[in-house]
Amino acid sequence: MAGLIGTSTSATALLTSPSISSSSSSRASIRALSFNPGQSQGRRFYGGIGVPVKKGRSHFSVSNVATEISPPQQQAQKLSKESQRPVYPFAAIVGQDEMKLCLLLNVIDPKIGGVMIMGDRGTGKSTTVRSLVDLLPEITVVAADPFNSDPEDPESMGVEVREKLLKGEQLPTIKTKINMVDLPLGATEDRVCGTIDIEKALTEGVKAFEPGLLAKANRGILYVDEVNLLDDHLVDVLLDSAASGWNTVEREGISISHPARFILIGSGNPEEGELRPQLLDRFGMHAQVGTVRDAELRVKIVEERARFDKNPKEFRDTYKADQEKLQEQISSARSRLSSVQIDHELRVKISKVCAELNVDGLRGDIVTNRAAKALAALKGRDQVTAEDIAVVIPNCLRHRLRKDPLESIDSGVLVIEKFSEVFS
Numbered sequence: 001m002a003g004l005i006g007t008s009t010s011a012t013a014l015l016t017s018p019s020i021s022s023s024s025s026s027r028a029s030i031r032a033l034s035f036n037p038g039q040s041q042g043r044r045f046y047g048g049i050g051v052p053v054k055k056g057r058s059h060f061s062v063s064n065v066a067t068e069i070s071p072p073q074q075q076a077q078k079l080s081k082e083s084q085r086p087v088y089p090f091a092a093i094v095g096q097d098e099m100k101l102c103l104l105l106n107v108i109d110p111k112i113g114g115v116m117i118m119g120d121r122g123t124g125k126s127t128t129v130r131s132l133v134d135l136l137p138e139i140t141v142v143a144a145d146p147f148n149s150d151p152e153d154p155e156s157m158g159v160e161v162r163e164k165l166l167k168g169e170q171l172p173t174i175k176t177k178i179n180m181v182d183l184p185l186g187a188t189e190d191r192v193c194g195t196i197d198i199e200k201a202l203t204e205g206v207k208a209f210e211p212g213l214l215a216k217a218n219r220g221i222l223y224v225d226e227v228n229l230l231d232d233h234l235v236d237v238l239l240d241s242a243a244s245g246w247n248t249v250e251r252e253g254i255s256i257s258h259p260a261r262f263i264l265i266g267s268g269n270p271e272e273g274e275l276r277p278q279l280l281d282r283f284g285m286h287a288q289v290g291t292v293r294d295a296e297l298r299v300k301i302v303e304e305r306a307r308f309d310k311n312p313k314e315f316r317d318t319y320k321a322d323q324e325k326l327q328e329q330i331s332s333a334r335s336r337l338s339s340v341q342i343d344h345e346l347r348v349k350i351s352k353v354c355a356e357l358n359v360d361g362l363r364g365d366i367v368t369n370r371a372a373k374a375l376a377a378l379k380g381r382d383q384v385t386a387e388d389i390a391v392v393i394p395n396c397l398r399h400r401l402r403k404d405p406l407e408s409i410d411s412g413v414l415v416i417e418k419f420s421e422v423f424s
Contacts, residue, residue, distance in 0.1 A: 109337055
């Protein structure tokens with residue numbers, strides 16, 4: 001990958017963003033519910049909590065009350081963070097360039113739509129995804145808001161923040177690192193979507209919603225390991241959230257919605273089953289990883305892992321310079337992305353490839369254009385080339401081809417062959 005990015009060193013010199021330290025708010029949010037008659041309920045009002053009654057309708061509006069976090073609590077949070085086991089450095093990952101590039105392009109442009117990583121057991125899929133957390137840039141969020149609301153984007157705001165904005169109130173903001181949320185394999189729907197306390201909502205009018213993992217992942221990354229083993233009802237939840245950008249919880253006539261816009265990253269082993277086509281299509285890119293066969297390289301991987309397990313801090317220090325180079329490269333690419341151009345002729349050829357491969361819909365065209373621009377930005381250029389498209393188009397289209405049970409050739413090879421034919 002090093003040659004791809006235009007560096008003379010290994011793939012460790014890929015990406016971006018200044019050193020980041022998470023900012024913690026000194027205030028916590030406590031929401032109360034009050035009745036506002038005469039308004040409709042449901043998703044139409046982006047988070048309205050509606051309770052149907054016999055005479056007309058009532059609507060809960062959510063207010064936000066801040067309370068101070070005590071110094072002991074702040075110290076406890078700091079100690080808890082410091083005691084967490086350090087993650088393996090992204091720069092130390094050996095090989096698996098396709099997977100690493102797909103992850104980096106999604107950090108540069110989250111609108112690409114996430115990555116599905118499929119490969120053998122023990123090939124470092126989870127390690128690589130979780131190592132990405134050190135490279136994630138900072139974003140501006142509304143202070144003390146559980147949904148990481150964007151103060152500049154109403155579509156990424158929780159109902160409380162939206163109502164404050166409509167009232168003309170000033171929104172306090174802080175800088176914080178993008179969240180990476182792990183969705184456990186055995187997670188319940190309440191844990192993922194959030195829960196509603198019906199009794200308190202109806203009798204006391206106090207805080208009735210406990211946000212779940214989708215709320216925490218808003219404007220961040222949601223990572224699902226062993227995604228092909230996920231329960232069907234949770235797959236439906238992810239499909240709905242990915243399609244609408246909102247999560248809705250309903251119980252006993254009460255409906256609560258909040259923004260749930262996230263980069264969806266999944267990993268799995270193809271031997272454990274195929275993904276439903278509806279879910280697979282929601283991933284912008286698809287990366288395949290395989291077991292390293294070179295004996296010398298395998299030894300190096302084993303030795304590096306042993307060094308990390310023995311002394312994580314010391315191991316991470318040895319890769320500090322490489323990590324900082326990656327952060328700087330990512331930051332520069334994110335800044336340059338808006339100025340990257342792709343010629344009309346290249347866009348036409350991308351769509352011709354998609355059409356001749358019988359790719360359903362236009363999502364493949366859109367993702368390929370975005371990924372090619374992100375790669376050009378990563379390389380430090382303002383113009384997309386055919387080489388950029390050649391690199392990303394297999395990952396953008398491989399999982400969108402119609403499956404032929406009698407076809408033994410890899411889908412990625414089919415994409416490359418069609419690309420060569422069209423772009424020749």
